[in-house]
Amino acid sequence: xxxxxxxxxxxxxxxxxxxxxxxxxxxxxxxxxxxxxxxxxxxxxxxxxxxxxxxxxxxxxxxxxxxxxxxxxxxxxx
Amino acid sequence: xxxxxxxxxxxxxxxxxxxxxxxxxxxxxxxxxxxxxxxxxxxxxxxxxxxxxxxxxxxxxxxxxxxxxxxxxxxxxxxxxxxxxxxxxxxxxxxxxxxxxxxxxxxxxxxxxxxxxxxxxxxxxxxxxxxxxxxxxxxxxxxxxxxxxxxxxxxxxxxxxxxxxxxxxxxxxxxxxxxxxxxxxxxxxxxxxxxxxxxxxxxxxxxxxxxxxxxxxxxxxxxxxxxxxxxxxxxxxxxxxxxxxxxxxxxxxxx
Numbered sequence: 559x560x561x562x563x564x565x566x567x568x569x570x571x572x573x574x575x576x577x578x579x580x581x582x583x584x585x586x587x588x589x590x591x592x593x594x595x596x597x598x599x600x601x602x603x604x605x606x607x608x609x610x611x612x613x614x615x616x617x618x619x620x621x622x623x624x625x626x627x628x629x630x631x632x633x634x635x636x
Numbered sequence: 637x638x639x640x641x642x643x644x645x646x647x648x649x650x651x652x653x654x655x656x657x658x659x660x661x662x663x664x665x666x667x668x669x670x671x672x673x674x675x676x677x678x679x680x681x682x683x684x685x686x687x688x689x690x691x692x693x694x695x696x697x698x699x700x701x702x703x704x705x706x707x708x709x710x711x712x713x714x715x716x717x718x719x720x721x722x723x724x725x726x727x728x729x730x731x732x733x734x735x736x737x738x739x740x741x742x743x744x745x746x747x748x749x750x751x752x753x754x755x756x757x758x759x760x761x762x763x764x765x766x767x768x769x770x771x772x773x774x775x776x777x778x779x780x781x782x783x784x785x786x787x788x789x790x791x792x793x794x795x796x797x798x799x800x801x802x803x804x805x806x807x808x809x810x811x812x813x814x815x816x817x818x819x820x821x822x823x824x825x826x827x828x829x830x831x832x833x834x835x836x837x838x839x840x841x842x843x844x845x846x847x848x849x850x851x852x853x854x855x856x857x858x859x860x861x862x863x864x865x866x867x868x869x870x871x872x873x874x875x876x877x878x879x880x881x882x883x884x885x886x887x888x889x890x891x
Contacts, residue, residue, distance in 0.1 A: 613877060
């Protein structure tokens with residue numbers, strides 16, 4: 559009985575961890591959108607900043623991946 | 637918890653990540669040839685094919701294989717030079733090796749029935765911890781104790797500096813974690829999504845609703861596959877460029 563409740567909690571928690579995906583989506587969209595609006599203002603400077611764009615996306619995305627990790631831990635390790 | 641939680645599916649989407657011995661059954665020891673080691677070896681063979689066999693002609697007008705090798709070399713060389721600076725070029729062989737290993741593992745893992753070594757945190761953690769240790773050692777060897785000024789933000793107001801130092805120290809030690817999990821998580825999540833759709837695809841053989849579900853899931857697999865090809869390259873690129881960024885911090889720690 560107690561194990562069932564723990565398991566239920568783990569599954570619910572894994573589902574809740576998916577909300578982190580939304581946060582990562584907002585972050586990545588913010589980075590890419592701001593890059594595009596900046597690039598359209600000054601297209602000649604855009605090419606030099608693609609590396610920065612990818613670094614920014616990677617940092618924003620990492621936190622979304624952490625929520626995926628939490629979900630995996632709840633599913634398979636708890 | 638691994639007992640059939642995907643009962644409605646033809647197979648479990650996480651089954652593809654199981655490390656199995658290549659020959660027969662039995663426990664996996666460190667010397668057992670497994671599907672993971674097979675695909676790592678195939679990746680290394682692919683790299684050797686591209687770099688050694690591809691550039692064997694040494695033509696002035698490069699052949700197709702030679703120009704792929706030259707493009708990859710030039711791409712990473714420029715990245716290291718731009719991000720880490722001229723003195724970072726000493727580490728170019730290491731960074732190029734990292735990039736090629738990750739890019740080949742990612743792309744070979746996209747073949748049907750293949751195994752993706754980089755989808756395992758065990759593999760990416762080794763890569764990331766090696767980068768972390770290398771960068772830290774290089775930082776201390778190059779700068780001595782003044783490497784610690786990386787954590788002491790001298791441009792901030794004095795009252796804020798201890799707080800910032802704490803944050804900087806934490807973010808420094810989280811680096812190998814996020815560095816490895818980003819790559820493994822991206823590869824694992826993408827492959828699992830493809831497999832989830834793939835498990836729905838044969839539904840047409842079992843029930844009427846399959847007429848709707850099967851074409852949709854095949855379409856979704858195709859779309860995800862295109863995205864995965866992009867992600868496979870971008871994640872290798874991101875891993876490499878973050879290595880360069882960490883290296884720059886080690887070589888020039890002053891903010």
